[in-house]
Amino acid sequence: MRASKLKKTSTNVTSPTQFLSSQLPKCPTGIQGLDEITLGGLPRGRPTLVCGSAGCGKTLLGMEFLVRGATEFGEPGVCLSFEETAEELTVNVASLGFDLAALIEQKQLVIDHVYLERGLIEEAGEYDLEALFVRLGYAVDSIGAKRVLLDSVEALFAGLQNNETLRAELRRLFRWLKERNLTTIVTGERGVNALTRHGLEEYLSDCVIVLDHQVTETVLTRRLRVVKYRGSTHGMNEYPFLIESDGISVLPVTSMDLKYGVCNDRLSTGVPALDTMFGGAGYYRGSSILISGTSGTGKTSLSGHFVAAACGRGERCVILSFEESEAQIIRNMRSIGIDLKHWVDKGLLHFHSVRPCTFGLEMHLLKIHKIIRQFSPSLVVVDPVTGLLHAGTAFETRSTLLRLIDFLKERQITALMTTLTSGESAREQTEIDISSLVDVWLLLRDIESGGERNRGIYILKARGVAHSNQIREFLLTDHGVELREVYLGDAGMLTGSARVTQEAQDASAALMGRQEIERKQLLLECKRRALSTQIAALQLALETEQQEAQQLIEQEKLKVTKLERDRGEMASSRFVKNSPNVSSGGSTSGPRARAAAKGGT
Amino acid sequence: MQSGSRRTGNPPVAKWELKLYVAGQTAKSLQAFVNLKRICDEHLAGEYRIEIIDLLLNPQLAAGDQILALPTLVRKLPEPVRKIIGDLSNTERVLVGLDLQRQQSASSQ
Structure with missing residues (x-):
C-alpha cells in the first residue's frame, strides 16, 4: 500500500500536467503558448469547443492538435471533416509544415471527409446518425486514436432538416466521445448573439475556446480566449496568436507578478x-x-x-x-x-x-x-x-x-x-x-x-x-x-566651437598668468640678490669697523700696561735703596712691596 | 438479415438497383425494409434489386458511400445516385426521392 502511494506521488511529479492539476487530467496540445494558458492543455477525454468566425484558424488549431498529438505525444488522431476533403486539408496545412499524407501512411492519422448536400438527400421518416458513430468508431479503432477533431459539426445543420433529431444525436455523440475517453476538439462557427450559430456550447460545457480576429487600421490581429474551462483555472485574457510556417503560437501570459531574479553583473x-x-x-x-x-x-x-x-x-x-x-x-x-x-x-x-x-x-x-x-x-x-x-x-x-x-x-x-x-x-x-x-x-x-x-x-x-x-x-x-x-563658466554651459574658443581663451589666460608669475619670481630673485649684496657689503663694513675697534682697544690696552710699567719702574727706582729688609722680612704686602721686590731683583 | 448484405428481388441484373444501409436489426431498420419492399413491389415490380448493408458488420463501407444517417436508402441505378434517409414511412417523400413521382404522373396522363 505504501509502495503504491509512493509510486503515485512519483508519477505525479514526473508529469507536469498532472502535477499542475491533480483533479483534472489534461491533454497537452503541443501548441506554443496554449498549454501555458490552459495550465497544461485541454481536458483529457472530454470534448472542447473551439469557435470563431470564418477564417480565424479553427481548423488549423484542430489539425495542429492532432498532428502534435501524433508526432509529439504518441496519440494518434482522427479528423472527421465536414467541410474539406482530406486532400484539401493536406494541402492547407502543408504550409504549416505538417505532412498529413505521411501521418496517414504511418497510421497516425485518419481523415474522414463527411460529405452532405442538402439537395441530394431526401428525408422520409425517422432516422438517426448511427452511421456517423460507426464511421468514427471504425476510424478510431483502426489506429487506436486518442484524439478527435470534428470540423465543423455544424455543417450537419445545413445538410439535415430534422433539427430535433440532430440535436439529440449530437448530444449522444459528445457523450459517446466522453465514454470512449477521446480528447476532442469540436469547431463551431461564431453565431450572432451566441458563441456558435447552432448553440453547440449547450452541449460542450467542459472547455470553450473562442478565436477571433480584429482588423485595426488595416492590420489584422488574431486573438484567442479561453471562455470556460470546467474544473481548472486558466488564463482569462484575450491572447494574440500567430499562424506561421511552424504552426500556431499563442502569445504567453503577461507576467502578473514581478518575480524575476536580478543579476549583479x-x-x-x-x-x-x-x-x-x-x-x-x-x-x-x-x-x-x-x-x-x-x-x-x-x-x-x-x-x-x-x-x-x-x-x-x-x-x-x-x-x-x-x-x-x-x-x-x-x-x-x-x-x-x-x-x-x-x-x-x-x-x-x-x-x-x-x-x-x-x-x-x-x-x-x-x-x-x-x-x-x-x-x-x-x-x-x-x-x-x-x-x-x-x-x-x-x-x-x-x-x-x-x-x-x-x-x-x-x-x-x-x-x-x-x-x-x-x-x-x-x-x-x-x-x-x-x-x-x-x-x-x-x-x-x-x-x-x-x-x-x-x-x-x-x-x-x-x-x-x-x-x-x-x-x-x-x-x-x-x-x-x-x-x-562640457565647459561650465560664467556664461553657462558651452559646447562645440564655443567650448573650444573658451578653452583657448582659458589656455591663453593661463599662459599669461604663468608668465606673470615667472616675471614676479625673477623680480623677487633680483631683489633678493641686490639685498644680499648689500648685506655682504655691510657685513664687510662691520668687520672692518670691528677690526678697527679691536685695534684701538689693543692699543689702549698696551698704553695702559705701558703706563703701569712705567709707574712701577718709577716707584721701584724710588724705594729700592731705602728698604732692603722689606724683601727679606717677607711680611710686607701690597703691590708696592712686590714691585719693590721685583725691582729689587 | 443475418448476413452483411442480402439481395432481395427477382432479376440478377435489374433496372433499379437499391442499397439499404442499416446498423443491426433495429426497429427503424426493420421498418425501413418493410416500407421499401412495399413501395418497390407497388411501383417497380420485377424491375428492382435491394441490397441490405449492415454497417455493424461492414463499418468500412460507411465512409465509402458517404453514409451518415441510418437507415439510408441509396439508389445506385438508374443514375444519378440518390439518397433517402429515414425509415421510409413517408411514402410520398420516398417516391420523390426515388424520382418515381414524375414517372407515375406521366403514366397516369
Whole structure:
C-alpha cells in the first residue's frame, strides 16, 4: 500500500500536467503558448469547443492538435471533416509544415471527409446518425486514436432538416466521445448573439475556446480566449496568436507578478567615458535601458557601441530595427569605426529589420519572442521603440512594450531601446511614456548655441547605480563615440566651437598668468640678490669697523700696561735703596712691596 | 438479415438497383425494409434489386458511400445516385426521392 502511494506521488511529479492539476487530467496540445494558458492543455477525454468566425484558424488549431498529438505525444488522431476533403486539408496545412499524407501512411492519422448536400438527400421518416458513430468508431479503432477533431459539426445543420433529431444525436455523440475517453476538439462557427450559430456550447460545457480576429487600421490581429474551462483555472485574457510556417503560437501570459531574479553583473557600455558616468562599472545585466533623444542625436550609434561591446565579450545580440535595414546599419556603424559585419559573420549578431506597419503589435511581439527563443541573445536592441507606435495605439504600444520588457527581464536579457522624442514635447517625456518601465534612461539632447548644434548626453536615471549628474558633450568621431567634459563658466554651459574658443581663451589666460608669475619670481630673485649684496657689503663694513675697534682697544690696552710699567719702574727706582729688609722680612704686602721686590731683583 | 448484405428481388441484373444501409436489426431498420419492399413491389415490380448493408458488420463501407444517417436508402441505378434517409414511412417523400413521382404522373396522363 505504501509502495503504491509512493509510486503515485512519483508519477505525479514526473508529469507536469498532472502535477499542475491533480483533479483534472489534461491533454497537452503541443501548441506554443496554449498549454501555458490552459495550465497544461485541454481536458483529457472530454470534448472542447473551439469557435470563431470564418477564417480565424479553427481548423488549423484542430489539425495542429492532432498532428502534435501524433508526432509529439504518441496519440494518434482522427479528423472527421465536414467541410474539406482530406486532400484539401493536406494541402492547407502543408504550409504549416505538417505532412498529413505521411501521418496517414504511418497510421497516425485518419481523415474522414463527411460529405452532405442538402439537395441530394431526401428525408422520409425517422432516422438517426448511427452511421456517423460507426464511421468514427471504425476510424478510431483502426489506429487506436486518442484524439478527435470534428470540423465543423455544424455543417450537419445545413445538410439535415430534422433539427430535433440532430440535436439529440449530437448530444449522444459528445457523450459517446466522453465514454470512449477521446480528447476532442469540436469547431463551431461564431453565431450572432451566441458563441456558435447552432448553440453547440449547450452541449460542450467542459472547455470553450473562442478565436477571433480584429482588423485595426488595416492590420489584422488574431486573438484567442479561453471562455470556460470546467474544473481548472486558466488564463482569462484575450491572447494574440500567430499562424506561421511552424504552426500556431499563442502569445504567453503577461507576467502578473514581478518575480524575476536580478543579476549583479555590471557590463561595459563600450564607451569608457560613459562607464565612468555609471560609477565606473557600466550597467547591470538584464536591465532595461532607454536612450531617448531627438532625431540625429546619435541614438543608434550609441546602441552600436553597446552591441559591439557585448559581442566583444562573446555575448549574442539581436537588433530589432524598425527604420533601417541590416546593410544600412552595418555601413553607418562602420563610418564611426564599429564593425558589426564581423559579429554577424561570427554568428553573434542577428538583425531583424521590418517596417513596423507590416503587421500588428502582437505579431511583432510574437515574432520578437520567437527570435529571442531561437537565438537566445543576452542583449536586445529595439531601434526605435517609437517605430512600434505606428502599429497600434499608445495604450497598446505601452502594454506591448511592458510585455516585451517583462519577457526579456525574465530571461535576464538586457533590453536597449531607443526612442525618438519630438522637439516640441517636453524633453523628459517620451511619447509612449515608458520611462517608468525602464531601469536606465540616457538622454541625448541637442544643445544649440553660437550658430551650431552640438550633442549632449546625461543620465536621467539609473536604478541601483551611482551615476554622474553631469551633462557631457557627445562627439561622433570616426573611431566611435567620445564624451567630453562640457565647459561650465560664467556664461553657462558651452559646447562645440564655443567650448573650444573658451578653452583657448582659458589656455591663453593661463599662459599669461604663468608668465606673470615667472616675471614676479625673477623680480623677487633680483631683489633678493641686490639685498644680499648689500648685506655682504655691510657685513664687510662691520668687520672692518670691528677690526678697527679691536685695534684701538689693543692699543689702549698696551698704553695702559705701558703706563703701569712705567709707574712701577718709577716707584721701584724710588724705594729700592731705602728698604732692603722689606724683601727679606717677607711680611710686607701690597703691590708696592712686590714691585719693590721685583725691582729689587 | 443475418448476413452483411442480402439481395432481395427477382432479376440478377435489374433496372433499379437499391442499397439499404442499416446498423443491426433495429426497429427503424426493420421498418425501413418493410416500407421499401412495399413501395418497390407497388411501383417497380420485377424491375428492382435491394441490397441490405449492415454497417455493424461492414463499418468500412460507411465512409465509402458517404453514409451518415441510418437507415439510408441509396439508389445506385438508374443514375444519378440518390439518397433517402429515414425509415421510409413517408411514402410520398420516398417516391420523390426515388424520382418515381414524375414517372407515375406521366403514366397516369
